[in-house]
Amino acid sequence: MTTIHELGAEQLRSRIAAELARARARTAGLTEAVDDADLLRQHSPIMSPLVWDLAHVGNQEELWLVRDVGGREPVRRDIDDLYDAFKQPRRDRPALPLLPPAEARAYLATVRDKVHDLLDRVPFTDRPLVADGFAFGMIVQHEQQHDETMLATHQLRVGPPALHAPDPPSPRVRVADEVLVPAGEFTMGTSTDPWALDNERPAHPVRLPAYVIDAAPVTNGRYREFIADGGYDDPRWWSEAGWAHRTGAGLTAPMHWRRDGDGWAYQRFGRWSPVRDDEPVVHVCWYEAQAYAAWAGKRLPTEAEWEKAARWDPATGRSRRYPWGDEEPTAEHANLGQRHLWPAPVGAYPAGASPLGVHQLIGDVWEWTSSPFRGHPGFAAFPYREYSEVFFGDDHRVLRGGSFGTDRAACRGTFRNWDYPIRRQIFSGFRCARDARPDESGR
Known part of the structure; x- marks a missing residue:
């Protein structure tokens, strides 16, 4: 497989878009497998409600790609503190005024639309944050890491099986x-x-x-x-x-x-x-x-x-x-x-x-x-x-x-x-x- 270093700008954009889509598909699968009540429930005090992880991946994508790399206006500055992992201990997250599932999904979709618009235009310069698409790769990895965290939460949940695999x-x-x-x-x-x-x-x-x-x-x-x-x-x-x-x-x-x-x-x-x-x-x-x-x-x-x-x-x-x-x-x-x-x-x-x-x-x-x-x-x-x-x-x-x-x-x-x-x-x-x-x- 061609390495990221060897890709031209348009190939790199396609690779990034594919990786972003792959991560989002996994996020969707993990959060759509259960109902809203399950998304809002905290299945363990050492884990977040699934709906917190859902909006958090969107918030990080907004912070780093929309605002930092793209220099665009914030989508939802009012929720930054809610989804700051250092300010909000996991045990306390269920009591926060979190975005409901439908609103969280709409927020992710809005952010992703802005990221696709940015991806079409961003120059991959020598600036460390954008060289070889690093910031996009960091966000892909961040979302995939939370997908694994959400999978661990599924393992802790009580109820009928929601996930299936060969x-x-x-x-x-x-x-x-x-x-x-x-x-x-x-x-x-x-x-x-x-x-x-x-x-x-x-x-x-x-x-x-x-x-x-x-x-x-x-x-x-x-x-x-x-x-x-x-x-x-x-x-x-x-x-x-x-x-x-x-x-x-x-x-x-x-x-x-x-x-x-x-x-x-x-x-x-x-x-x-x-x-x-x-x-x-x-x-x-x-x-x-x-x-x-x-x-x-x-x-x-x-x-x-x-x-x-x-x-x-x-x-x-x-x-x-x-x-x-x-x-x-x-x-x-x-x-x-x-x-x-x-x-x-x-x-x-x-x-x-x-x-x-x-x-x-x-x-x-x-x-x-x-x-x-x-x-x-x-x-x-x-x-x-x-x-x-x-x-x-x-x-x-x-x-x-x-x-x-x-x-x-x-x-x-x-x-x-x-x-x-x-x-x-x-x-x-x-x-x-x-x-x-x-x-x-x-x-």
Whole structure:
């Protein structure tokens, strides 16, 4: 596929228009699947009502594209504070005078009409906000990120199933347990991807010792062994903070699991089905992932270890955009884009494996790493501090790789997500790593 850098101005306009339309179609599908009462309801205190997300994506599009890039008059300046995520905590949003669903949809349509008019005329100059259509790409990614957030809200809602999708593909290959990643330097981050966000920049060299990483995410079957061995009842495997959270929150299994006779069942968007052992475990918090890794005699990978396993090509020494190369994901590469509504079994995407044989690094489940969220060396906030910089520090842990709910526009080998270590309403899983032994690393 032609890269954004290689597109002429008219091709770039067409590409942007298509990406905007694709994001809006997903937003519509998620919000039209339920009635107005469901849109207005708060399904969890840590999530917004769906109608807030709906108008918020329009407000961000107005702020950045209509007003900033286009220099046009505001459409609805009076609602800016209502849809400011930093001014309005999620738990308080249901009490705000939010736009009703019909008015929110009309607002989005008005903003989008103005954006299409702008897109027909805007010159793609060297101004950083418009070079290669960056501001448009940022808005596409923002809407797709909220589409994943809305999908997580659907998973929390109570009521008849509202979303439907086909099953993921069946396994096609047998996947090894572990893969050795040789010692050496690789390039982490990017300085050239035109729609990469500020926390992915700049590219910089990182040297790592040899390590071993799981060839696939930890599966339900492996995780059930941890549960059966009393993993949730043994403080040896938990950090002090993790054990305090486990006991305080009463954690006994991944979120949305319940006992089903001698086994387990898992609720997926209003439907209960038996837990399938070969699927990656999902809806676990960082503390649970950390405890499992300790129980297994391993650890969580650092963010740099995850990215080297996902991007480094031993034949050329370069870092790819994705594990399989630089071309954009297709249905053969990864479980992305809400095409399916749960993780695919291990071995379902051999075309998406890295050169080292590490599978399903992109899509299926966000993967917890051991790393706190910080800027890369040389980080510069752009175009606003509130996207990344205000979250830097030890409070958040980095997740990588995207999930079945993530769109390809908001997922690549450098993309970084982050959340509190207690969060598990997100589509989060993990894989483990360990230091290489001398006999493995060749020392």
